[in-house]
Amino acid sequence: MSASVGKQPLYLKAAISGFVILWLIVAAFPFLWTVWGSFKVEADFFSRVGWWNAIVGTRTELQTGSPFTGDGYYGAWVTRDFWRAVVNTGIVTISVTAISLVLGTLGGYALARSGHKYAFWILIAALVFRAMPHITLVSGYLLPFFELNIWGHLATSIIVLVAINQPFTLWMLHSFFLSIPKDLDESAMVDGCTRFQAFRLVVIPVMWPGVITTGLFSFLLAYNDFAVTSMLLSQDNQTMVPKISSFLGSIQEQGNVMYAVAAVVSATVPLFILVLFFQRQIVSGLTAGAVKG
Amino acid sequence: MPHKTFFWFILPSVVAMILFIALPIASVVIQSVYVEHERVLVEVENCGPFGCSTEVRVDTEATEQLRSEQPLGRFNGLGTYLNRAHLAVEEVGTIVSTSASIGEALTRIYNLPFYKAFLFTLIYCFVVTPLGIMLGFTIALAVNTIPRLLKGPVIFFSLLPMIITPLIGSLILYWMFSSNGILGATLQTLFNDPTLTLRQSPALTWITLLVYGVWTAAPFSFVVFYAGLQTVPGDTLESAMIDGASRWERVRFVIIPHLAPLATFVGLVQLMDNFRVFEPIVGFSSEASATSLSWLVFNDLVGQDSQAFGSAAATSVITILGVVILLTPVLIRTWRDFNAKGA
Amino acid sequence: MAQIRLKNVCKRWGSFVGVDNFDLEIPDREFLVLLGPSGCGKTTTMRMIAGLETVTEGEIWLGDRMVNKLEPKDRDISMVFQSYGLYPNMTVYENIRFPLRVRRIPKEEHDKRVMRAAEMVELTDFLHRRPAALSGGQRQRVALARAIVREPNAFLMDEPLSNLDAKLRVSTRAQIKNLHHTLKTTTIYVTHDQIEAMTLADRVVVMNKGVVQQVGTPTEIYDTPANTFVAGFIGSPAMNLIAGTMKDGVFSGQNISVSGFNKSIAGEVTLGFRAEDANVATEGGEISAPIYSIELLGEATMISMRVAGELVSIKAAKDFRAEIGDTISASVPAGICHLFDSKTGARIEQD
Numbered sequence: 001m002s003a004s005v006g007k008q009p010l011y012l013k014a015a016i017s018g019f020v021i022l023w024l025i026v027a028a029f030p031f032l033w034t035v036w037g038s039f040k041v042e043a044d045f046f047s048r049v050g051w052w053n054a055i056v057g058t059r060t061e062l063q064t065g066s067p068f069t070g071d072g073y074y075g076a077w078v079t080r081d082f083w084r085a086v087v088n089t090g091i092v093t094i095s096v097t098a099i100s101l102v103l104g105t106l107g108g109y110a111l112a113r114s115g116h117k118y119a120f121w122i123l124i125a126a127l128v129f130r131a132m133p134h135i136t137l138v139s140g141y142l143l144p145f146f147e148l149n150i151w152g153h154l155a156t157s158i159i160v161l162v163a164i165n166q167p168f169t170l171w172m173l174h175s176f177f178l179s180i181p182k183d184l185d186e187s188a189m190v191d192g193c194t195r196f197q198a199f200r201l202v203v204i205p206v207m208w209p210g211v212i213t214t215g216l217f218s219f220l221l222a223y224n225d226f227a228v229t230s231m232l233l234s235q236d237n238q239t240m241v242p243k244i245s246s247f248l249g250s251i252q253e254q255g256n257v258m259y260a261v262a263a264v265v266s267a268t269v270p271l272f273i274l275v276l277f278f279q280r281q282i283v284s285g286l287t288a289g290a291v292k293g
Numbered sequence: 294m295p296h297k298t299f300f301w302f303i304l305p306s307v308v309a310m311i312l313f314i315a316l317p318i319a320s321v322v323i324q325s326v327y328v329e330h331e332r333v334l335v336e337v338e339n340c341g342p343f344g345c346s347t348e349v350r351v352d353t354e355a356t357e358q359l360r361s362e363q364p365l366g367r368f369n370g371l372g373t374y375l376n377r378a379h380l381a382v383e384e385v386g387t388i389v390s391t392s393a394s395i396g397e398a399l400t401r402i403y404n405l406p407f408y409k410a411f412l413f414t415l416i417y418c419f420v421v422t423p424l425g426i427m428l429g430f431t432i433a434l435a436v437n438t439i440p441r442l443l444k445g446p447v448i449f450f451s452l453l454p455m456i457i458t459p460l461i462g463s464l465i466l467y468w469m470f471s472s473n474g475i476l477g478a479t480l481q482t483l484f485n486d487p488t489l490t491l492r493q494s495p496a497l498t499w500i501t502l503l504v505y506g507v508w509t510a511a512p513f514s515f516v517v518f519y520a521g522l523q524t525v526p527g528d529t530l531e532s533a534m535i536d537g538a539s540r541w542e543r544v545r546f547v548i549i550p551h552l553a554p555l556a557t558f559v560g561l562v563q564l565m566d567n568f569r570v571f572e573p574i575v576g577f578s579s580e581a582s583a584t585s586l587s588w589l590v591f592n593d594l595v596g597q598d599s600q601a602f603g604s605a606a607a608t609s610v611i612t613i614l615g616v617v618i619l620l621t622p623v624l625i626r627t628w629r630d631f632n633a634k635g636a
Numbered sequence: 637m638a639q640i641r642l643k644n645v646c647k648r649w650g651s652f653v654g655v656d657n658f659d660l661e662i663p664d665r666e667f668l669v670l671l672g673p674s675g676c677g678k679t680t681t682m683r684m685i686a687g688l689e690t691v692t693e694g695e696i697w698l699g700d701r702m703v704n705k706l707e708p709k710d711r712d713i714s715m716v717f718q719s720y721g722l723y724p725n726m727t728v729y730e731n732i733r734f735p736l737r738v739r740r741i742p743k744e745e746h747d748k749r750v751m752r753a754a755e756m757v758e759l760t761d762f763l764h765r766r767p768a769a770l771s772g773g774q775r776q777r778v779a780l781a782r783a784i785v786r787e788p789n790a791f792l793m794d795e796p797l798s799n800l801d802a803k804l805r806v807s808t809r810a811q812i813k814n815l816h817h818t819l820k821t822t823t824i825y826v827t828h829d830q831i832e833a834m835t836l837a838d839r840v841v842v843m844n845k846g847v848v849q850q851v852g853t854p855t856e857i858y859d860t861p862a863n864t865f866v867a868g869f870i871g872s873p874a875m876n877l878i879a880g881t882m883k884d885g886v887f888s889g890q891n892i893s894v895s896g897f898n899k900s901i902a903g904e905v906t907l908g909f910r911a912e913d914a915n916v917a918t919e920g921g922e923i924s925a926p927i928y929s930i931e932l933l934g935e936a937t938m939i940s941m942r943v944a945g946e947l948v949s950i951k952a953a954k955d956f957r958a959e960i961g962d963t964i965s966a967s968v969p970a971g972i973c974h975l976f977d978s979k980t981g982a983r984i985e986q987d
């Protein structure tokens with residue numbers, strides 16, 4: 001549908017603009033509202049009087065003397081040690097992304113270059129594994145992990161997330177590797193490389209876009225995970241998402257739900273930044289799967 | 294690539310998948326046929342100044358020892374699958390034989406925890422998937438016609454509901470829909486019904502959950518279809534125009550057929566993802582009105598005093614079977630394609 | 637530098653035969669061209685020599701080593717790919733240096749050798765560009781330079797000119813010929829362009845459907861094609877092939893009758909002759925048929941006629957003029973004719 005398709009009649013143009021604006025509101029408003037509200041007190045964000053209070057901050061001004069307050073953030077980060085969860089999340093997501101990519105590039109490369117039948121079956125098995133609900137896998141881990149005494153550590157969660165992530169990583173990198181001509185590694189091998197040298201010196205340097213895109217999705221998976229991290233991490237090692245969920249139980253009773261709101265906003269910011277900088281890669285990653293699929 | 298090289302390249306990945314995906318599935322199957330030990334009871338004779346009496350007591354020490362010697366519990370066969378918390382064969386039998394009407398029977402079956410979760414999971418899956426695809430497709434069509442300069446920002450905001458952490462996304466919506474939140478309060482005013490709250494109205498809970506589902510699912514379809522639209526052959530579109538096709542007919546006869554393979558792909562991915570719906574139930578604290586299969590597993594595992602591994606495992610196995618059934622059409626097709634190619 | 641021996645080499649994928657029983661000895665310093673239509677197994681043969689494809693059956697020898705089990709890097713061969721296989725992230729200089737780097741050749745030598753190779757293919761001005769900033773011909777020369785920067789046992793080139801335009805193809809062809817003359821390295825060159833084959837080769841191997849049809853010098857292949865496939869594949873236009881019967885030394889078919897053959901040959905045969913060997917006759921030629929089409933080529937006039945169900949071409953003088961439909965006569969004496977068995981297609985020797 002290029003521009004040459006012709007001019008739209010005015011009513012259609014208006015309808016389309018209206019629809020896009022409506023969608024934008026639906027997509028973005030919840031975030032803006034929550035970010036705005038996180039700087040208010042609970043009586044404003046969850047106002048019994050009317051939503052106008054949440055915008056102007058009537059109660060906030062009464063309680064703190066200014067229409068904006070950082071109390072929620074202070075409570076979450078300092079009083080409730082949210083910063084520790086942030087550090088843990090950092091460790092988990094970065095390790096998961098790095099390890100996933102190392103394993104995934106090796107495996108994806110082998111799958112893309114092997115013409116044998118078993119490569120096809122490995123891909124199919126990965127597809128089935130990809131469909132497994134994570135919580136069912138978690139229910140398989142718990143008992144063995146208790147018995148082996150490896151429950152609760154960050155390292156365990158990292159390895160589990162890497163493994164859960166592998167099917168997707170393999171598929172995605174596999175299709176990226178397929179788009180790199182075979183001639184490239186074959187000339188490297190004729191020039192004197194082993195298979196691994198060809199992979200490292202010649203193929204990986206031209207694979208960066210694919211690696212970055214896949215890395216983003218590995219990052220998102222680890223960052224967004226709730227099933228694994230909430231079940232496999234001990235209280236001290238909790239990452240942000242399970243921490244927020246544990247806030248809910250205790251905080252709501254004390255009427256301090258604003259801690260949770262502040263934590264939620266804090267946890268959303270990195271995602272915003274990610275989309276801001278890597279929008280193109282995310283879009284290309286989503287479509288890469290579709291085109292091959 | 295020689296077998297040996299292939300082996301070394303793929304080894305780490307395959308080992309990871311076998312250890313942490315294939316074995317856990319096996320472990321779940323095994324756990325599902327065991328059940329936790331009952332507490333060891335002992336008869337103790339209490340002799341006091343007023344004579345002796347026997348009393349049955351829990352032998353904590355022996356129980357602990359038994360538990361640590363056989364952590365799996367005791368063998369239970371298919372017992373867990375059939376009990377009240379799962380397939381509830383007996384209860385269903387009674388209900389069918391004692392209910393006056395089909396409607397009553399169905400209501401009573403629905404009140405069994407497993408069937409309740411199963412129904413919600415299915416409905417969520419088959420409502421959210423098509424609605425998400427349709428909404429995504431419409432957005433893609435609309436965004437495709439707006440000025441180029443605006444496309445970037447629009448895509449940016451459109452991506453947010455998709456990449457947001459599911460638990461966080463559902464919390465954000467939950468707060469807005471709660472009775473003191475902006476949307477919840479507005480709904481109450483609109484319907485002039487102060488009892489219309491998430492806590493009291495199962496219907497409202499279901500609807501908000503489905504709305505959340507569509508909200509997070511639509512951007513994925515949108516992005517894929519939008520990318521697909523960029524590859525619609527311009528020549529075909531222009532010849533359709535010359536042939537006199539109206540705007541709608543061009544969508545119907547050129548664009549939709551072009552995007553159909555993508556729609557299959559998107560549909561499958563979304564079906565699989567929606568089948569494991571879980572975080573929104575936690576986020577919306579909706580367990581009183583709506584639960585899902587994954588949530589049942591989760592609930593067994595976080596059990597306050599003891600974790601019900603056997604029960605969680607049985608639900609897991611049933612869920613995995615569900616996934617496999619959803620996947621069979623794909624697998625059969627792939628198998629056919631593969632054989633056709635090989636022959 | 638070394639000779640290459642292929643002993644009954646076969647390549648099969650399942651039941652599909654890619655290369656069947658390829659048996660050939662290539663002496664040191666020879667320029668050998670593999671020629672054949674698309675899909676006939678040329679690339680497969682070459683990739684087996686390079687070690688990029690396993691050999692299903694048979695042996696490949698480089699010099700006095702049996703290399704079937706050797707990795708490509710241990711065969712010491714260099715190869716030019718059809719799509720060049722340049723490393724897009726490296727400059728031209730780095731591309732050419734790469735084989736030296738991975739083969740652990742002492743660093744001091746690199747610069748000297750890279751510069752020499754670059755000079756040979758006239759690339760010295762582009763050394764700091766990346767492949768993406770080069771034209772097709774320049775990329776082609778980078779691939780050549782990368783192949784010649786070390787002294788390998790042999791060069792393998794897979795249709796190296798097929799992505800170039802006609803003019804560039806001629807000049808690069810000359811350059812390759814000259815390089816071979818200077819370096820004298822055994823070279824195996826794959827093409828489906830017979831002009832390339834004829835101009836470059838010491839010997840040509842004609843293949844079809846994985847089977848070697850004929851091995852010989854370009855002249856041998858042109859003058860005495862071993863079967864109807866080679867006859868029909870080599871030459872432009874291809875040799876005219878006409879089915880007919882031979883009796884008492886006379887070949888006859890619809891619109892044609894040629895006498896003067898050896899009387900011992902009899903039965904169904906295929907007669908072949910080249911358009912440039914035949915002539916338009918004023919009267920009483922062996923062929924007499926109406927003109928089907930007439931094309932002015934500049935240096936000659938090409939006439940085609942329908943003979944025994946086939947379109948037959950004959951080259952006439954450049955000032956020959958006639959109308960479509962005019963019946964003319966052409967002289968095709970037995971001396972310019974080739975005879976082939978009509979069943980097997982194999983050449984029938986006349987003496």
Ligand SMILES: Nc1ncnc2c1ncn2[C@@H]1O[C@H](COP(=O)(O)OP(=O)(O)OP(=O)(O)O)[C@@H](O)[C@H]1O
Pocket residue numbers: 115649652653654672673674675676677678679680681828
């Ligand atoms: N990996 C493979 N699996 C199955 N068949 C293959 C494989 N590689 C090549 N073939 C088949 O082997 C035959 C020979 O292929 P090859 O590439 O050698 O042809 P070619 O002579 O180089 O043709 P072209 O001139 O088109 O390059 C072809 O029919 C091809 O389809």
Ligand SMILES: [Mg+2]
Pocket residue numbers: 678679680794
């Ligand atoms: Mg080829």
